[in-house]
Amino acid sequence: MNKPIKTNDLPGVGKFHDDPNQSYTIPGIYYYDEEIYAREMKHIFANSWQYVCHVSQLSTPGDYAVRDLGDQSVIVIRDLKGEIKAHHNVCRHRAHRLLEGTGKTGTQIVCPYHNWTYDLGGDLKSARHSDEVSGFNPAEFCLSSVRAELFCGFVFVNLNSEAPPLLDGLDELEWEIRELSPDIDNLKRANCRQIPLNANWKNSVENYSECYHCPNQHPGLANGSLDMGSYQITVHEKFQSHSSHGVGDQTAYSKSSELEGEREFGSWLLWPNFVLEVYPGGYMNVFHHLPDGPEKTIQICEWYFPSETPTVEQQGVIDFVDGVRDEDIPLCETVQKGLHSVGYTQGRFVVNEKRSYFSEHGVHDFQKKVLQALGAW
Numbered sequence: 001m002n003k004p005i006k007t008n009d010l011p012g013v014g015k016f017h018d019d020p021n022q023s024y025t026i027p028g029i030y031y032y033d034e035e036i037y038a039r040e041m042k043h044i045f046a047n048s049w050q051y052v053c054h055v056s057q058l059s060t061p062g063d064y065a066v067r068d069l070g071d072q073s074v075i076v077i078r079d080l081k082g083e084i085k086a087h088h089n090v091c092r093h094r095a096h097r098l099l100e101g102t103g104k105t106g107t108q109i110v111c112p113y114h115n116w117t118y119d120l121g122g123d124l125k126s127a128r129h130s131d132e133v134s135g136f137n138p139a140e141f142c143l144s145s146v147r148a149e150l151f152c153g154f155v156f157v158n159l160n161s162e163a164p165p166l167l168d169g170l171d172e173l174e175w176e177i178r179e180l181s182p183d184i185d186n187l188k189r190a191n192c193r194q195i196p197l198n199a200n201w202k203n204s205v206e207n208y209s210e211c212y213h214c215p216n217q218h219p220g221l222a223n224g225s226l227d228m229g230s231y232q233i234t235v236h237e238k239f240q241s242h243s244s245h246g247v248g249d250q251t252a253y254s255k256s257s258e259l260e261g262e263r264e265f266g267s268w269l270l271w272p273n274f275v276l277e278v279y280p281g282g283y284m285n286v287f288h289h290l291p292d293g294p295e296k297t298i299q300i301c302e303w304y305f306p307s308e309t310p311t312v313e314q315q316g317v318i319d320f321v322d323g324v325r326d327e328d329i330p331l332c333e334t335v336q337k338g339l340h341s342v343g344y345t346q347g348r349f350v351v352n353e354k355r356s357y358f359s360e361h362g363v364h365d366f367q368k369k370v371l372q373a374l375g376a377w
């Protein structure tokens with residue numbers, strides 16, 4: 001599954017340019033065309049590290065989580081030796097899905113259809129009446145494995161068996177994250193919200209990749225949490241960093257006195273669709289943009305704290321950020337409608353050299369990577 005060869009089958013990219021200062025945005029058709037979406041699923045989502053869950057959700061053998069990626073589905077599971085394994089979520093008999101959602105299987109994975117039974121490592125252990133089938137070889141029907149790797153306690157899978165390791169090129173990212181959230185591997189998922197969004201996944205990621213809209217659309221964030229004058233977006237080969245000082249005396253949510261020293265905001269977009277954020281006070285959350293069709297995205301919002309039960313103060317932060325997410329929903333959904341308009345062609349990025357909060361160079365960099373992955377540019 002190598003990178004696609006540059007193709008003329010895709011719509012042109014018009015005035016898109018390597019230099020964000022000169023570049024126009026990519027045309028609207030890239031946000032709703034079914035063939036482009038199918039190409040993205042193949043060349044981006046089946047070819048990149050995709051977030052599934054945190055290790056705390058796989059704490060004992062048999063704990064599992066399923067992640068659907070377009071028409072593919074993957075199980076991650078902790079086996080009896082304590083290792084994390086990943087398998088395609090399909091029975092090798094006649095293709096029934098094996099597991100759904102999250103949960104615990106016990107010591108085996110049993111297909112609901114005809115009860116073929118696999119161990120947690122994927123070996124076929126029993127298939128009723130198969131001893132009556134000539135030449136039946138159970139070893140031929142082990143579950144198909146998928147690569148699973150960890151980053152800061154988060155479990156990712158990659159459908160491309162030849163992709164570079166997840167940690168390649170992420171040393172600096174890991175250092176930045178651990179500086180703001182030193183105990184990240186040992187946190188627990190304390191809250192999860194899924195937002196069904198009527199917008200293409202790129203629209204959702206791009207909304208996240210700039211803060212040009214923050215002062216007018218997120219006044220609570222811009223005035224009550226972050227020091228916008230210090231907000232910076234930095235692009236790297238495999239990720240983007242957003243960083244800012246907090247405003248000090250928080251007005252948007254309360255902070256306990258022992259957290260007074262932790263005033264920094266950091267967030268990181270890991271190519272192509274996974275975001276980790278740490279809010280002033282050390283509060284950490286995941287904001288994952290999962291494609292669910294050409295014009296549908298599921299935003300997965302999760303909070304990680306030392307305990308699974310948020311304190312009153314932590315709940316205050318969750319509620320505050322939920323409000324920010326709510327403010328973004330109509331923005332993405334009205335843009336999605338606008339991208340169909342014949343009155344819209346290609347816009348311009350607003351970029352400044354200091355890469356400040358209002359600079360849209362992060363959106364440009366993201367669009368460039370999408371076009372490159374598709375072979376469109």
Ligand code: FES
Pocket residue numbers: 091092093094095096111112113114115116
């Ligand atoms: S499809 Fe799974 S046992 Fe038949």
Ligand SMILES: [Fe+2]
Pocket residue numbers: 207208213214217218327328
């Ligand atoms: Fe926003």
